Each structure stands twice: as structure tokens, then as C-alpha cells.
Amino acid sequence: MRLRLFRLFGLVILGCLLLGLPAYFWIGNQQQVLRFLYPAQALLTSPTQACSPSAPSWMAAATSASLHDNASPSGQLAHVTADGTLYECHYGWNAFSLFSSRVTQQSRFRYASMTKALTADAVLRQVRAGKLTLDDRLLDWLLPGVQVADPRLRAVTIEQLLRHSAGFDRMRSVDPMTVRERKPWCPYSAKPLAEVRLDFAPGERYAYSNLNYCLLGMLLEKTSGIPLRKLMEREYSLRARGIRFIDGPYLDDEVSYDFRNGGFYGDDYWRYFDFEALSSAAGLSGSASAYASLWATLRDEQGFPVAQATRENICEAERLRGCYGYSFFNYKQAGSALTLQVQPGFLYASPSVLLLDSHGGVTVWVGSGMRYRGSSSDFMIDFLYRRLSSHYSSKASP
Numbered sequence: 001m002r003l004r005l006f007r008l009f010g011l012v013i014l015g016c017l018l019l020g021l022p023a024y025f026w027i028g029n030q031q032q033v034l035r036f037l038y039p040a041q042a043l044l045t046s047p048t049q050a051c052s053p054s055a056p057s058w059m060a061a062a063t064s065a066s067l068h069d070n071a072s073p074s075g076q077l078a079h080v081t082a083d084g085t086l087y088e089c090h091y092g093w094n095a096f097s098l099f100s101s102r103v104t105q106q107s108r109f110r111y112a113s114m115t116k117a118l119t120a121d122a123v124l125r126q127v128r129a130g131k132l133t134l135d136d137r138l139l140d141w142l143l144p145g146v147q148v149a150d151p152r153l154r155a156v157t158i159e160q161l162l163r164h165s166a167g168f169d170r171m172r173s174v175d176p177m178t179v180r181e182r183k184p185w186c187p188y189s190a191k192p193l194a195e196v197r198l199d200f201a202p203g204e205r206y207a208y209s210n211l212n213y214c215l216l217g218m219l220l221e222k223t224s225g226i227p228l229r230k231l232m233e234r235e236y237s238l239r240a241r242g243i244r245f246i247d248g249p250y251l252d253d254e255v256s257y258d259f260r261n262g263g264f265y266g267d268d269y270w271r272y273f274d275f276e277a278l279s280s281a282a283g284l285s286g287s288a289s290a291y292a293s294l295w296a297t298l299r300d301e302q303g304f305p306v307a308q309a310t311r312e313n314i315c316e317a318e319r320l321r322g323c324y325g326y327s328f329f330n331y332k333q334a335g336s337a338l339t340l341q342v343q344p345g346f347l348y349a350s351p352s353v354l355l356l357d358s359h360g361g362v363t364v365w366v367g368s369g370m371r372y373r374g375s376s377s378d379f380m381i382d383f384l385y386r387r388l389s390s391h392y393s394s395k396a397s398p
Helices: 001-030 031-047 056-070 114-129 138-140 153-154 158-160 191-197 210-224 228-238 287-301 376-396
Strands: 075-080 084-089 285-288 330-333 341-348 350-358 362-367
Touching: 001 138, 001 341, 031 056, 031 084, 056 075, 056 084, 056 362, 056 376, 075 210, 075 228, 084 138, 084 287, 114 158, 114 191, 114 228, 114 287, 114 341, 114 350, 158 210, 210 228, 285 287, 287 350, 287 362, 341 376, 350 376
Parallel strands: none
Antiparallel strands: 075 084, 075 362, 330 341, 341 350, 350 362
């Protein structure tokens, strides 16, 4: 009798441990448990990978790397060749549930800062129309005749805003566009610009800044006379392409995002930011195919003026973000013949990359998660560079 009771007691203790330990870790650190489970989730997601017929093999390799190595549980990759052929790969589920539908070629992702590339193109259209010049001074448009706290602001030009060399550096001072629960002054009023102090002299170096592109959005409204979102729709027929601006909440056809590696923010992060203000810097959404096709159209119309980079002393083309054109930075790895123009993007759990290559190709990748350590976008830039370089080298070989 005692032996039976002892065994029963042991089974009860074992059952409590088997049920209690996972519950303990889940309650104590859900994100850590989800990180531990991700490899299993990636294996279960692998069968959802699908590519266009005849898509080059590097695309399947890239989507697999996105899923397994880059911690993005769903994603899309689109590539338009120089002759206009579109190839596409996608994988994942639209939501993390047993009855979720699969991600398709049309599923919506947030483009994040890939938006800046289209804002730059819109600015260059205004330049070609004679409404702006690249040498125009920012203050002449937004605060004519107003005294400013930092005299260096008077030297800031439209071109420097486009190239991220205007003097704003979000690593040295607060980025007013992404302060939690604080309405940014840009694009609603230019008056606070008079009190801004630059982080470096205009033209001295490059420093990526959302404020640069918010100010460019204000300039577009000045020169066109219409709200920015209406201007972008008029110029690029966005809705017909399935591309829309985000107002914060997730849209019905949008994928779910994975915040297990997000740290501070979760899936309600959008509540703390002003997406109307982010329209010109990080406001667009759509599929990878839609954005790649749009940029292929722009390539055929005008040959990518957004990618032009001057031969400045501050230009370091073999370093990521070391040499900016208009929005895009130029990138070329040592020993390779391939040059890329790169516009990465990142909102919380929404990494993306837009690549224009020196062979005329357009590549867009969008994901729905983030790495625990390191940049998801930088991982894909490096991976895609190596795969594209091999792809073009093999095509050139007899």
C-alpha cells in the first residue's frame, strides 16, 4: 500500500513539474520561450515557401535564409529583371493560429523606410518640373526671413536633405519623428525648426535621419499645393497597385508581425507614433511585387536618378551607408563587380530592403520579424548582395 502511495505521489510530483516548469518559464519570460521555439516554427513554416515558375535559384535560397536565419516567420521577395520579367517568392502564415491562411504574393507588409525612396523620386520630379532646385535652401521655403538658433541651418539645401548630409543625426540627438507618445512638430509646423541645433555642419558627413524626409514631405506640399498623400497617389497611382499609406492600425489584408525579439515594443507599438507625420519617411505598405514593379516602371521612365551619388570626399562606397545618393546608399563589396543602390527599411518587426543593381535589376524583400541581435535588413543586404553577385557572374560566364 505504501509503495503504491509512494508511486502515486511521485507521479503527481512529476506531473506538476512537467506542467509547472513550462508555465513558470512562460509566465516569467514569454519572449525567451518563443525564441527557443522559433526553429521548430520555422521548420513547420518551410512547406509554405513558393516561388514563380523559372525563378532563379538564388531567390529560394534567400527566402529560406529569411525564414531560418533572419527570424522572419513570413516574407516576400520580388525581383524584376532588366527586361521586365517579374519573379516572386513568398512564405509564411498570415497569423499565428492553427486556422490561419498562407501568405500570398498579394499579402500586405509595411514598407517602413523604403517609403523614403519614393519621396526622393517625387522631389526629383518637382526639380525636373522647375518647381525646385537641388541647391534651394531649406529655410527659404519653410522659414523665409526668420532668425534661427543655429546659423548653420541657413546653409542646408534640398540635395543635402535627400543625401542625409544636412546635419541631423538621430544617434546624437532625439529623432522628433519617433518619440513615444509625443506628437512631432514636423510636418505640422515649421516654426520649431528655428530652435533646432544641427548635430554637424551641412555636407560634413552622412547621418540617416527621418526628419530629413519629413522636411522633404513639407517641401512637396509647398511646391505642389496639395497634401502629400494626394500628391503621391496622383504621381504613382498607388491604390491601383495595391499600395496604401498606413495610419497605424493593421489593415485587413496585412500579415501578422512577430515581436518575440522586439524588446520594448509589442504588437501595439503603432499606438505610440504619429503615422500621418511619418507619411513621407515610413508610411507606405503593400506587397514586395507591387513595389518592385513600381520601381521597374520608374527605371524604364527615367533610369533611377534617385541612385546618383556624387564623388564627394565623404563617400565610402564599400561601407554600408557610407555613400548616399538621393535616398539610396551605394554599396559595393571589395573584389566584386556588382554595385547596389540600397534603401533599407525598419519599423518594429517590419524589416525591408529595396535594391537597384548595376545590371538593371530591381529587388524588394519584406519580412515580419526581427533578429534578436543585429539588423534584419543588413543581414538581407549582405545575403542578397552575395547571391546576386554570383548570379550575374554565372550569367556572364561562357
